[in-house]
Amino acid sequence: MSTVGYGKPSRGGDDPWGLVPDEAATARALLDGSGRITHWNDGARRLLGHTAAQMLGHSAAELLADPVAATATAPSGDERPMPWRGTVELRHRDGRRLTVRLLAHRLQQHEDGSEGWLLVSPLAGTERTEEDDQLPRPAFLYAPNALALYDTEIRLRRANHAMEQVIGLTEDEARGLRLSEIGGKPQSIELEEQLRQAMESGRPRDVRTRLRTGGEPREHAWLGRIAPVWDTRGELVGVALSAVDISGEDRAQARLQLVNDASRRIGSTLEIGRTALELVNVCVPRLADFGSVDLLATPYLHGDAPPSLENGVLTLRRVAHRSTREDTPEALVETGQVWDHAIASSPVRAVLSGEPVVLHKDDPAFHTWAEQEPLRARHARELGVHSILSVPLSARGVTLGVAQFLRYRRPDPFAPDDVLVAQEIVTRAAVCLDNAQRFTQERETALALQRSLLPQRLPQRSAVQVASRYLPAAGQTGVGGDWFDVIPLSGARVGLIVGDVVGHGVRASATMGRLRTAVRTLADVDLPPDELLTHLDDLVLRLSEETGGEETAGDIGATCLYAVYDPVTGACTVARAGHPPPVLIDPETGGATIMDLPAGPPLGLGGLPFESAEFSLPEGSVLALFTDGLVERRDQDMDEGYRVLHEALAAPAVSLDARCGAVIEALLPSGAPGDDVALLMARTRVLNAAHVVSWEIPADPASCGVARKDIDGQLTWWELQEAVFTTELVVTELITNAIRHASGPIRLRLILDRTLIIEVSDTSSTAPHLRRAAGFDEGGRGLMLVAQLTQSWGTRYSAGGKTIWAELPLPDNYAGFDGSAVR
Incomplete structure (x- = not known):
């Protein structure tokens, strides 16, 4: 029951304090x-x-x-x-x-x-009456602890000595007053109503309340027993109140509950700031009026030299704080800021000693600190701070910082039991903070490693225009092993790859780096997508075997998708190993569809085949390759993720990069994915037919002269007269080798792209290789000459044979060829 309006004017008959009409008493x-x-x-x-x-x-x-x-x-x-x-x-x-x-x-x-x-x-009942003496004496004499007897009007008649101490009044001073008038608090009104209900019902009852005893600033917890009182004739003459002080039990239960709540609420994440905030949220206001967490710049390992006190101060960084007041007047710094503490301050003493430190306003140590930090001491006095508790944050033999608690609204200072509770809570929080710091360090290491292994800049090729996004996992999962890459291939082709390594952390990032390097190596030999995945599968198996003596044995696995696009023909060959299929955007309709691909097993299973599929893509098609973190979430079905992805891809965008950003914003509006996300988008281009020319070459040495003549005319049309001599030498060597060592039809193809590409194809699968010719050898110098004259060269294989290719750099002053000139 509350007392409302007692501070405002009211009519004389409207008693905001009264419960019964006994105004005359x-x-x-x-x-x-x-x-x-x-x-x-x-x-x-x-x-x-x-x-x-x-x-x-x-x-x-x-x-x-x-x-x-x-x-x-x-x-x-x-x-x-x-x-x-x-x-x-x-x-x-x-x-x-x-x-x-x-x-x-x-x-x-x-x-x-x-x-x-x-x-x-x-006004009445102030003197002891004969009726008072008729109240049952045995009940009064043998009642435990504090006892009071009230008449049928709920006015005090008798009170033993213990009750006098509770109410702060003698029996004579309180006799004749109602309990609400004796206590003068809302709790007294509620207790008076309990007395009245017990008397009216004739049944005893137990009540719990919190009241201050006479002369004490601190509330006590009380367990009250209320029972009606009858005389020897069976007539109701009053009601008895027996009260037991259970403050000790109540405080012990509150402290135990506080520790239990701390165990449950602190350490819900592996974020340092969040964990520190959980610590102060648990302790304020239940333990203190203000709490803060400050961390050392470098953790202090016990047994080593103590932290450096440069110029007699210790520098700490504020991580979290909380006050019972919204404006947080106790905080002299904001979270994230560093500040210095004098050697006499309780935080420094706690860090150096490794033990909790309590300062009371009347302690000599408090005055010593006030002399060294007068501004902070004056601020504490203005707030009325009378008790300070500093507890070191120590875990696994390392001091990470200090938690500090202040009391100024609560009148009671920090007691030894409060220190034990605070130490228990802070110790548990320190372990969580240490875990968070270790996780943060590992995460930063893994993220740095992963970023160093991912391409810093994607190569812009004539075949495709590319854009990408990479978002590391947020929260406790750690950095994973997602990666993507754009690999230039021979014949102006380009390889697009996206992969995802099982697990998180440094190991996953390192495995990702090894797989990315392997993919680039395998792509350099121009393996088809299905064969490349087969070799990659073997590599993952070997990596798993190498971890056989460790705890994570056999835990290495990955998914991967590899696509090869040819801008000359517009053909795209794709294979996947347990990876989500890419999404294709039609350049005419703008609609997004999932490419129909054979699934393929994840990498690391071994012994299962991979299949590839070939598509003919019109110019301007957009391929979206991604890892499962983009469309999979715990709170969302994958079909819903694909639906949102299709809508985002189909929406108009000013550029490919803008479309890439729109996809991330649509599927990850919070920007904090639960798993790593890699997204690679490529818009296809088709080379102008005037930039590609090919000839059938007879298997006759005389055909070399005809080929040189055709090359001279073609390069002159492309305005590349400077490259005629070098091109003729390279083509002559490659055709001669094909005539001498191969069989079947021979084809010569020139491609004008960012470089001048020369390709000679035959039906043989014999691999050419460089060799060192002796001084008197008549042959063996052809490929050596090709390697010296070209920017790069190599061999790729197909079902019908092989192709030897070489690339020549274009002259620095070459203005380009638009294909509009008439030949």
Whole structure:
């Protein structure tokens, strides 16, 4: 039950404090904060002769017979929580002086800022009566702890010595008053109602409440037993209240609950700031009025030299803090900032000693600290800080920092039991913080490793225009092994690859780097996509075998997708190993569809075949290759992920890079994926037919001359006269080798791209190789000459034979060929 409106003017008959109509038994008045009367009951009228209408709004000082003398003994605000009691000389309406026994309660301040006083004085029942002596004496004598007896009007008749100490009044001073008038607090009103209900029902009941005992600033927890009292004739004569102080048990239970809550709430993530905030959220306000967590720049390993105190101060970085007040006036720095602490401060002493440190405002150590840090000490005094507790954050033999707690609203200082509880909570939090720091360091290492292994810049080729995004996993999962790459291939072709290594952390990043290197090596020999995945599968098996003696044996696996696009023919060959299929955007309709590919097993299973599929892509088609983290989430079905992906890909965009960003924003609006995300988008191009020319070469040495003549004419049309001599030498050597060592039809093809590409194809599968010719050898120098004259060269195989290719750099002053010239 709450008391509302007692600080505001009210009608005399509307008693905001009363529960029953017994106005004749007690004189009762309410005063606001300025001492003006806001309530005047009928008992007050009987006592002094003034009506409520005459007294409301008037100063209570007008009733004093001797205002000067009475002022000296008047209650003094918040001087003490117990009620003021005594006798005062009041003036009756007819002029008589009355000596009145008065009990004054300071009322709590309400949300609207109102406060005031409750004044009560018993008019009857102040002397012990024969009826009081008839109350059952055995129940009173043998009741444990504090005991009070109330009559049927819920007015005090008897109180033992223990109860007198609880209420802060003697039996004679409180006799005749209701419990609500004795206590003057909302809890007293609630307890009085419990007494009334027990008496009306005739059944005893147990109640729990929290009240301050007389003269003490700290609340006590009480267990009360309320029972009706009958006389020997069976008539109800009152109700008994027995109270047991269970503050110790209550505090122990609260501390145990606090530790349990800390175990449950601290360490929910592996983020340092979040873990530190969870620590202070648990402790404020249940343990302190303010809590903070500050970390050392370098953790202090026990047994090593103590942290450096440069210029006599220790530098700490604020990670988290919380106050019982929204404006957090205790925090002198914001989170993320560093600040220095003097050697006498409790945080420094806690870090150096490894033990909790408590400072009280009257301790000599507090004054020593105040001399070294006068500004902070003055700030603490202005807030009213009277107790400071600093607990080192230590885990696994390393001190990470310090947690500090302040009390200034709570009147009681930090007790030894509070220190033990704080130490238990902070120790558990320190382990979580240490785990978070270790995870953060490993994550940063893995992320740095992964970024160094991923392509820093994607090569822009004539075959495709590319854009990409990579987002590392957020939260506790750590950096994974997702990767992507764009690999230039011979014949102006390009290889597009996206992969995902099982697991997270440094091991996954290292495995990703090895697989990416292997893919580039295998792509250099121009293996078809299905064969490349077969070799990659063998590599993953060997990597798993190498970890056979470790805990993660056999835990290496990966998925991969590899596509090869040829801008000359517009053909795209794709194979996948357990990886999500790519999405294709049609350049005419703008619609997005999933490419129909054989699934293929994940890498690392071994013994299972991979299949590839070939597609003919019109110019301007967009391929979207991605890892499963883009479309898979715990809270979302994969079909829904693909639906959102299709909508984002089909939406208009000013550029390929903008479309790439729109896809990430649509599928990961928070920007914090649960798994690594790699996205690679490529828009296809088709080479102008005028940039490609081919000839059938007869298997006759005389055909070399015809080929040189054709080359001269073609390069002249392409305005590459400077390259004619070198090209003729290279073509002559390659055709001669094909005629001498191969069989079947021979084809010569020139491609004008970023370089001049020469290709000679035959039906033989014999691989050419460089060899060192002796001084008197007549042959063996052809490929050596080709290697010296060209930028690069190599061999690729097909079902019908092989192709030897070479690339010549274009002249620096070459302006290009647009294909519009008439040949």
